[in-house]
Amino acid sequence: MKKHIILGALLMLATAGYAQVDRSIQPKPGPAPEINLKDPTSFELKNGLKVMVVENKKLPRVSIQLTMDNPLIVEGDKAGVASLTSSMLGKGSKNIEKDVYEEEVDYLGANIGFGSQSAFASGLSKYFERLIELTADAGINPNFTQVEFDKEKERLIEGLKSNEKSVSAIAGRVQSVLAYGADHPYGEFTTEETVNNVTLADVNKFHSDYFRPNNGYLIIIGDVDFDNVKKIVTKNFKSWKKGNIPETPFSEQGNASTTEINFINMDNAVQSEIAVQNTVELKMTDADYFPALIANNILGGGGEARLFNNLREDKGYTYGSYSRIGSNEKTVTRFSATASVRNVVTDSSVVEIVKEINRMGSEPVSAEELANAKAKYTGNFVLALERPQTIANYAYNIESKGLPKDFYKNYLSNIDKVSQQDVKNAASKLFKGDNARIVVTGKGSEVIDNLNKVVINGKAVPVKYFDVYGKAIAKPEFKKELPADLTVNKVLESYIAAIGGKDKIAAVNSVYIKAQGTVQGMTLDFELKKTTKEQFVQNIMMGGNSLSKQVLDGETAYMVAQGQRKDLEGDDIAKVKAESSPFPEVNWLSGGATLEGMEKVDGEDAYVVKVDGGKMAYYSAKTGLKLQEVSVQEAQGQTFKTTIVYSKYQDVGGIMFPFTLSQSLGPQAIEFNVTEIKVNEGVSDADFE
Known part of the structure; x- marks a missing residue:
């Protein structure tokens, strides 16, 4: 009994103690942990x-x-x-x-x-x-x-x-x-x-x-x-000899006098790459160094930062938006805030990014934001100490950048000393939203009209144009008017005539194509078979082993990737069927295709045809030949695009086929060179089992 009474009393005391804690008040952080770095x-x-x-x-x-x-x-x-x-x-x-x-x-x-x-x-x-x-x-x-x-x-x-x-x-x-x-x-x-x-x-x-x-x-x-x-x-x-190290002179480019949009046109872009940037003079020995780190972290340091919460969580414009700032003892460095966004929201994203940058320098960050940023730096700093490369870099920085010997020992305490006012001052000085270069790389025909209407702080933002090497150019011609009497069927008929004509194509029952490409020094073999009976097989191999395979036997379909087979159903089968015809343009003459406009493809005017499933096919206005196909998918606010470029057409039995197929998915590109094409031979029903 005595044991139970004592236990009950202890529980009451514990409950009373718990009740005295005000959970609505955030606990004050303890002192920054001491860092014991062994001096080399x-x-x-x-x-x-x-x-x-x-x-x-x-x-x-x-x-x-x-x-x-x-x-x-x-x-x-x-x-x-x-x-x-x-x-x-x-x-x-x-x-x-x-x-x-x-x-x-x-x-x-x-x-x-x-x-x-x-x-x-x-x-x-x-x-x-x-x-x-x-x-x-x-x-x-x-x-x-x-x-x-x-x-x-x-x-x-x-x-x-x-x-x-x-x-x-x-x-x-x-x-x-x-x-x-x-x-x-x-x-x-x-x-x-x-x-x-x-x-x-x-x-x-x-x-x-x-x-x-x-x-x-x-x-x-x-x-x-x-x-x-x-x-x-x-x-x-000891035998390693000294030498006279050459110095090459260079100049430093200044920031824009006022905020401006610098636009680079990429006709194949399905999303816009945005960077709001300016150069800064920042060294690790500067008083602004630690406040700048915290300011950048709060603005765009990750999934909890302002840019990410605004452009992704609130607006759904992008998969992520971030910022970064560098330091350098030898030259200026750069501050930039970046995002990859859908074309339709390019102008809105520019406005929101600049708004967040300017807000950092015009109003104090919250106490919670400051505390979270400091905690993040503390955690990352402590974890990094487990890596030998980190210790080596610290030792190198102290010697080469003129840092105090105790710079890293006091690193966390210096982070801890940063105040809300320090953050505001550093952001105001280093994040130059009022004379930033807003560099936008995207598809001009879809984004330039709205970019020319961007207004920030009541002022219209001028747009200047640059080529893909950063040279200033005159405003490009983004759109051309289609001929008044042009229809989608005329474009398709022009293509059919360009590759050999209706009679030649009507005689084709099957096509067999072999090609070879390289990626990162490794050889890939590509094999494609199509028939007029809605049969299709595409196989990509390395060293004789299949990496990716799709098969359609006319009714059922499956795919194999990394040795795992998956049977296709519904819309997925329909998509493969749409690709199964040796010349799908013949089918599109009966419907399922629309003429969208005229765009440039590698500097060449091309008619844009949209087909069921969202795929875009581009046909040369000059030759009628197909220049490329683009398929686009969106997931979690990010756009994924697959592009196939067709070139080097050659005659095979009276029909023109492209002998170079360049396929790209994002930054990855593979160029396949055709080694063999067979028409009405080399294909049997057994190939589609």
Whole structure:
């Protein structure tokens, strides 16, 4: 009984104590946690290489990071030389053949990678000496061969070509050009022309000029002993010679005098890429640094931030909207607020983004927003400390950026000191909503009329036009009037005549097409079979194994992806049937297609035909041939587009077929080159089982 009385009394006391807590009042945050970062032990070689060592015995691993803090480089008409240098480093050395080098790295279970002015390695600490030897040898004594150079050059050009029609890639390029200028290290860009200007001698010279110890920092973290590190590093890096590091002059482009829209037309865009941006002068040693981090986090730091809540959660304009701000000791950096939005809401999104930017500098953030931003920084900072690369970067920043030795030890306390007024002041100074460049990359025929009507703070915003390389141009012609007597059937009949005529097409019962393409250096085989009996099979293979397959036998259909089969039903079967005809335009003559207008496709006037299911087909106004097909889907506020471009038509049995099929989904593009086409042969009912 006594035991129960005592227990009851304790419960009453606990309940009374609970009742005294006012849950409507947010608890005051405690003091910022103390950060105990171990200071590195350092030494310097005679050639100027600074070495920092952080001993960490928790795990038997070691990480090695080599960085050269050189002046910023303008590559000019040889833009791409740094990228080629980076891709060729780490492929063996003058002392070790490429295959032998790579096999040994794999055997050690290690990772070794290079940038044009950096290197990184990680692995078990028992192999530390060999990791240092391999890293030093490949970095200081690279074996740059013409064969490897030609391979890397071809790969780089292939990547550039795949981005030629990527709206996001072109948007990013022009945003940088307009922010910094095309002759600035952060504004210049690589093209096929500049890559073709680069020779193997240029790569050797770039490496000789910039891969030097003068401004080098070697940071080693892990289960190592300082004295042993000093001995091994000295042995392997003492022969690395100093050099005169070239400096390339560049200018800094100023911000716009007043807010303006900079528009880049992309006829294939199904959504607009928006960046509201301005350059800023911000260093990590500035008083505004920590308030700027908090201000940016509240504005566009993630799913809880203002931009995200406004444009996605409230308006449903986009899948996400974010902002970022950089810091740099060598030049100006950039603040930008970005979003990818549906064409129809491009102008409204611009207005909302600028509104949120201006609100940051005109009114204080709430206490809750400030507290949440600080908590997020604290969590991310603490988690990042588990990664050796983080510690290495901190050590590098302190040495190269002139930071106080206790900068990161006091990082969280400095975050904690930021006030609401500090955030407002920093945003007002750095987020320049009143003289921002609003860079919009999108489909002019659908968005430009509304963009020309944008009004911000009672003022009409001027629109200026730029090409895909950031050069100012006159306003393009976005729309052309269709001929008064033109109908969709006339467009389709023109196409049928262009590829061979009705009689030739009427004699076709089946078509068999084989093609081959490459993606990331891997070969893909494409096979397509169609019949007039609503039979269809499309198979994409790699190494003889099917990656994706669709089959229609006339009534039932299925698809196979990654070895998993799925039977199709209803609308999905109807979509495959719509693709099954060797020449679906013949069927569209009887209905299911509408003429939408005229647009440019790679600079060529094209008639736009919309067919059931939302697919758009584009036919040359000059030749009648089909130039491309675009299929669009929307999910969770984001638009997904698949484009197939048809080119290089050739005659096969009196019928013109495209021999190049370029398929793109978002930024990914694959070009298939047709190797074989058969008409009325090579196809049987067994193919569609």
